[in-house]
Amino acid sequence: MQEKLKNIKIFSSLNNDALNLLATHCKLVNHKKGTILIHADKVEPYFYILESGIARAYSDGENQQITFWFGQAGDVLLSYNSYINNNPGYENIELLENSSLFQIKLADLFKLYEQHLALANWGRKIAERELIATERRLIDRSFKDATQRYREFVNQQPELIKTVALKHIASYLGVTQVTLSRIRASYK
Amino acid sequence: MQEKLKNIKIFSSLNNDALNLLATHCKLVNHKKGTILIHADKVEPYFYILESGIARAYSDGENQQITFWFGQAGDVLLSYNSYINNNPGYENIELLENSSLFQIKLADLFKLYEQHLALANWGRKIAERELIATERRLIDRSFKDATQRYREFVNQQPELIKTVALKHIASYLGVTQVTLSRIRASYK
DNA sequence: TCCATTTTTTAACATTTGTAAAATGTAGCA
DNA sequence: TGCTACATTTTACAAATGTTAAAAAATGGA
Numbered sequence: 001m002q003e004k005l006k007n008i009k010i011f012s013s014l015n016n017d018a019l020n021l022l023a024t025h026c027k028l029v030n031h032k033k034g035t036i037l038i039h040a041d042k043v044e045p046y047f048y049i050l051e052s053g054i055a056r057a058y059s060d061g062e063n064q065q066i067t068f069w070f071g072q073a074g075d076v077l078l079s080y081n082s083y084i085n086n087n088p089g090y091e092n093i094e095l096l097e098n099s100s101l102f103q104i105k106l107a108d109l110f111k112l113y114e115q116h117l118a119l120a121n122w123g124r125k126i127a128e129r130e131l132i133a134t135e136r137r138l139i140d141r142s143f144k145d146a147t148q149r150y151r152e153f154v155n156q157q158p159e160l161i162k163t164v165a166l167k168h169i170a171s172y173l174g175v176t177q178v179t180l181s182r183i184r185a186s187y188k
Numbered sequence: 189m190q191e192k193l194k195n196i197k198i199f200s201s202l203n204n205d206a207l208n209l210l211a212t213h214c215k216l217v218n219h220k221k222g223t224i225l226i227h228a229d230k231v232e233p234y235f236y237i238l239e240s241g242i243a244r245a246y247s248d249g250e251n252q253q254i255t256f257w258f259g260q261a262g263d264v265l266l267s268y269n270s271y272i273n274n275n276p277g278y279e280n281i282e283l284l285e286n287s288s289l290f291q292i293k294l295a296d297l298f299k300l301y302e303q304h305l306a307l308a309n310w311g312r313k314i315a316e317r318e319l320i321a322t323e324r325r326l327i328d329r330s331f332k333d334a335t336q337r338y339r340e341f342v343n344q345q346p347e348l349i350k351t352v353a354l355k356h357i358a359s360y361l362g363v364t365q366v367t368l369s370r371i372r373a374s375y376k
Numbered sequence: 377t378c379c380a381t382t383t384t385t386t387a388a389c390a391t392t393t394g395t396a397a398a399a400t401g402t403a404g405c406a
Numbered sequence: 407t408g409c410t411a412c413a414t415t416t417t418a419c420a421a422a423t424g425t426t427a428a429a430a431a432a433t434g435g436a
Contacts, residue, residue: 059327059331061331064330064331066327066330066331068323068326068327069323080316080319080320080323081320083316084313084316084317084320090324090327113309113312114305114309115305116305117302117303117304117305117308120305120308120309120312121301121302121308121312123312124301124308124309124311124312124315125272127312127315127316127319128268128271128272128315129272130319131268131315131318131319131322132268132269132272134319134322134323134326135256135257135268135322136278137326138256138322138325138326138329139247139254139256139278141326141329141362142252142254142359142362143247143249143252143254171330174329174330
């Protein structure tokens, strides 16, 4: 298991000791496209790290679903709200492709955080990086129009454009699917 | 210094040992309204915790400034981008009122993170909470219209509405100041 | 108090984006 | 192939928001 973990970028900052410890709590699982791994209305007992596949996090509204995050190989799938506040939240996570994932019990992760310095700092850095990325997207909603945001998404996430349904990308970019269609049409 | 720190909510999860350690690196400073504590184009050597006062984080664009965060007593003032990537970023932090702040060297914080388990977990939780708040705001940009976002801001941040310039609140809510004026006018 | 500056509001108009519905395209399967 | 379900695009119209400029109101200092 350690060998497999080593190939995942997110673990590269961990020393062997921490990696081995994490590996003892890791189980490699496979799930099919369409599986909802994290449910907004439940306190989920696990978190996951994508070995291969694609995922999206989304929030349910009255008339629509907003996709606010995409995950690819190496990314952590975790409901931060459920994890921090220990109650159900706003995040669902769905697999958009057949995927293989490292599954770890959140209870185990909590214990490790309280026992192991390197892992606590590893968890800190994951949250900090995610925070920067989210903050930038929030700022981009004001600075850039939908066309610019789409162009940059295409450049920076070419794999996602190929495989993910446009309705998900539209809500990720903060527009309706009709608007996204119009943007795409203006480039032909 | 420990006594003063104890009164700040963000330290409440820390045990005495951790609190004392942090206190030895803390300096209480005062700055006037208008002071820019964190500059986007510099790697800032300090981070701050607001004891009293109000701050905003903003990003500069060609024609505009986007305020993406407000800080009040107990909040951490920190450029995560500069802190994590060790290079200048997109975040400026300005004081909107005369403020008193605990000042700590980032270099000291880094050392403490690598040495002290409770502090590493403390830093992790701060980032995680900030992440949730930012993620929710991003989602709200899609689910709620500007009027709803303004109403909720008024309800949840009554102190800020009283003291902060409306132009900053407008960009925080993701609209122009003209639009915010229209929203406000429709309530009279 | 008065003046200068800044902030906020108002107005008119342009543009973008949303909504609803229909048309078209696509993929899987009997 | 033809059927079905679903995804995407297109159209017409409505609503929200942006832009620019000017007026009004508020603020801070001499």
